Amino acid sequence: MTVYSTHQRAVEVPDVVVQRLPRYLRALDQLTQGGATVVSSQQLGERLQMTPAQIRKDLSYFGRFGKQGQGYNVLSLSEELRQILGLNRQWRVALVGVGRLGRAIIGYPGFAPEGFQVAAAFDSNPTHTGQEVAGLVIQPVAELCDTIRRLDIQIAIVAVPAPVTQKVVDLLVECGVRAILSYAPTTIQAPPHVRVRTIDPVLVLQSMTYYLGSVAGASPAPVAARRPRGGTERRGLP
């Protein structure tokens, strides 16, 4: 997976860069739908609220996809990105925890069109197991490893209560899962060969209130000076 540039020097791609690639891909898909065939880093930057230089630099980690004086071919660049990200295949995903949140995840229509198929769902609660949710029979956690290996599942989504999250993660790792998306509001430990990312809306809200000032309805002034960097923050163009 280490990328070699034109000059055959091994270059570690920063994770921040990898995290931006899907956003480029999405913008390109929208452009395709809009009928565009070519796009410049400038145009892409306007759409994504980031600098053209950053887009060019990011893409240059992986190859030379553009044409000077013209820009990037929308279709071929999106094909390249899909290739780089490993998205030109289906990924089967296991869901652990089929409570309120887990059910919302199973029912979320955004995964399938992008090639992520929730192929198995597990819960430890015997009242849930055996139930069918969105065409999936909830299995007991005891069957987790068997099913994950049988279906060659490498990605898991965890939506269990915080106190049991680490145990579930340990089990998933043991069964061979290599990427985990957790919705549990807790820190997770995993060996370095397993990628873990957490989605936690409360943490997001709790950091945004910092900028609101705690006095109700007062002091809208001092916020303007502060500018965000990176992440999912929006950016002003210079």
Added chain:
Amino acid sequence: MTVYSTHQRAVEVPDVVVQRLPRYLRALDQLTQGGATVVSSQQLGERLQMTPAQIRKDLSYFGRFGKQGQGYNVLSLSEELRQILGLNRQWRVALVGVGRLGRAIIGYPGFAPEGFQVAAAFDSNPTHTGQEVAGLVIQPVAELCDTIRRLDIQIAIVAVPAPVTQKVVDLLVECGVRAILSYAPTTIQAPPHVRVRTIDPVLVLQSMTYYLGSVAGASPAPVAARRPRGGTERRGLP
């Protein structure tokens, strides 16, 4: 909101630092529950998978909360952080979009204990408006500004389809909302005095597959060398 250090020099607190504070707070709350009264940056770091130096540096933006040779008082540090983040009050939150996802958000039990009360819900679909969900009557979007101003709401959660997201955001901004948490898979524009953060599980999955390699069941090797930085990634201690 600009913070003055001991020496009265104005210091801009980096947003990455602000984003980590809620994680410290959560760890401290867990420690309290476990009966701990004092904690060192070392112990906190182990719990949160980050370096002690980073924790100390982060906290030092806001004051001197620790005691040499001893560590931090768990209770008073968590009180300080709550103060800094503006969390020692209730925040009323507006929800826009009461489809499948919006309903899951209304029903999510994690907000209230942290002081975030979903106080109003809106939808443009007349079949939804008037309905009661979790004790909240869904209002038409036409009433959005009135209600937001009447309830002095400064935070909104947006769970509408991508194509209408920008329009909803513009409206919210116009009504005086200053922080927006969006679940829509699309880039959002907002003036600099409005904080915007997006939660997008598909983007997360799409960047994780990069590290999996696209060959099914093969090449588990090259991943180990790559190390994450910041964000919600876990970190190995040196």
Added chain:
DNA sequence: GTTTGTGAAGTATTTCACAGCC
């Protein structure tokens, strides 16, 4: 004229390492 790809420069963020204190 336009736009890419990229070293070099400029920022931002993290980590080191140690004086000072308990």
Added chain:
DNA sequence: GGCTGTGAAATACTTCACAAAC
């Protein structure tokens, strides 16, 4: 002995700016 707070050093990331290509 242990631990914080913090300048300084190291590293990571972004932006600049321009030669080369169309």
